[in-house]
Amino acid sequence: MDNPFVIAGKIKPEYFCDRKEESARLVRQVTNMANVVLMSPRRLGKTGLIDYCFDKPSLRQHYATIFVDILRTSSLNEFTYLLGRAVFEAIGFRSQKMMKRVVATLKSLSGSFGYDPVNNMPTFDVKLGDIANPEYTLEEIFSCIEQSERRCIIAIDEFQQIVNYPEKHIEALLRTHIQRTSNANFIFSGSERHLMSEMFLDSARPFYNSADIMALAPIAEDKYLAFVKHHFESSGRQVDNEAVSTIYHAVEGNTYYLQKVFHDIFAELSPNSTCTVDTVQDALQRLIAESHHKYSEMLSRLSLPQKELLYAIATEHRATQITSGNFIRKHHLKSASSVQAATKKLLEHHFLSTENGAYYIDDQLMRLWLLQ
Numbered sequence: 001m002d003n004p005f006v007i008a009g010k011i012k013p014e015y016f017c018d019r020k021e022e023s024a025r026l027v028r029q030v031t032n033m034a035n036v037v038l039m040s041p042r043r044l045g046k047t048g049l050i051d052y053c054f055d056k057p058s059l060r061q062h063y064a065t066i067f068v069d070i071l072r073t074s075s076l077n078e079f080t081y082l083l084g085r086a087v088f089e090a091i092g093f094r095s096q097k098m099m100k101r102v103v104a105t106l107k108s109l110s111g112s113f114g115y116d117p118v119n120n121m122p123t124f125d126v127k128l129g130d131i132a133n134p135e136y137t138l139e140e141i142f143s144c145i146e147q148s149e150r151r152c153i154i155a156i157d158e159f160q161q162i163v164n165y166p167e168k169h170i171e172a173l174l175r176t177h178i179q180r181t182s183n184a185n186f187i188f189s190g191s192e193r194h195l196m197s198e199m200f201l202d203s204a205r206p207f208y209n210s211a212d213i214m215a216l217a218p219i220a221e222d223k224y225l226a227f228v229k230h231h232f233e234s235s236g237r238q239v240d241n242e243a244v245s246t247i248y249h250a251v252e253g254n255t256y257y258l259q260k261v262f263h264d265i266f267a268e269l270s271p272n273s274t275c276t277v278d279t280v281q282d283a284l285q286r287l288i289a290e291s292h293h294k295y296s297e298m299l300s301r302l303s304l305p306q307k308e309l310l311y312a313i314a315t316e317h318r319a320t321q322i323t324s325g326n327f328i329r330k331h332h333l334k335s336a337s338s339v340q341a342a343t344k345k346l347l348e349h350h351f352l353s354t355e356n357g358a359y360y361i362d363d364q365l366m367r368l369w370l371l372q
Helices: 020-031 046-054 076-094 096-105 107-112 134-147 159-164 170-180 193-201 221-234 241-250 255-268 277-290 292-299 304-316 325-330 336-348 364-371
Strands: 036-039 064-069 114-116 121-123 152-157 184-190 212-215 318-320 353-355 358-360
Touching (some): 020 184, 020 212, 046 064, 046 184, 076 096, 096 107, 096 134, 134 170, 159 193, 184 193, 193 212, 193 353, 221 255, 277 292, 292 364, 304 318, 304 336, 304 364
Parallel strands (some): 036 184, 064 152
Antiparallel strands (some): 353 358
């Protein structure tokens, strides 16, 4: 049988764990013409949830679903390029009529399209350098969305990345286009909660009050336990309840790390065998050991004050008042100003996250590695 603990690629519905309430809410919102902000730490299943919803017949059969991951982008040019390609692929290939309409609308890129003689259709051979005026091309892309035969649902993953673009007006520019669009709704997905909250909850920002906020929490322990036991028992294997609870709390319900541990155990454990607490602890230690080079390389790029602060916060788990004298003395840090400077850099480079005045490492495996 397939390994039911999927850690890469698309997840079949039968291997998708719970999220019944979250998926129902997300589908209900976007099909009722609402925009949604989907927030959660990394590797908690945002992308999987969006894919799962996009595959539901209620969306797949009646909407054009478009997914764009902008985590690696650093400018409006790159954003426009990825959005344009996604819109071309999702809308243009539905019919020759729509393909001609899309190509005709993207006038600024008309000289850059390729051609497939077999299918007698244009291809998106546009390169990043072909976008000479991204604001003009972006306007054309939204015009294509407006002309789509099917209403569009557009998910932009890691949306907080736009605050790092050199173009400081990007929030206002996108908000204007989105506000004027009558043929699409948007899912703004992000893993930097403090940045996403500032963008959508600060009354001085363009996206203020423009979407419903949906915070994705870890899958409930009892739901994940039932999921693991079902798939182990279906394959003739057994798993102790305490084993699931042990790893669940060790990684704080992080979906990816839970799936990775049980993926590896399922692959190694023969039928008629039992997964015990020792089994999951051994698997977790192997995972930490396998990540040693990656985390060592990441820390090698940090300054000494940044490393010291990272270790201090790992020890505290969730640290508050990190510039206070007590915190600085307890962890032998240099000064409040040094802590402030280190915090800023660690947040910028995604080593730290913050929520309600507390700072924490949202990569649970990194925290466990730092504590060893």
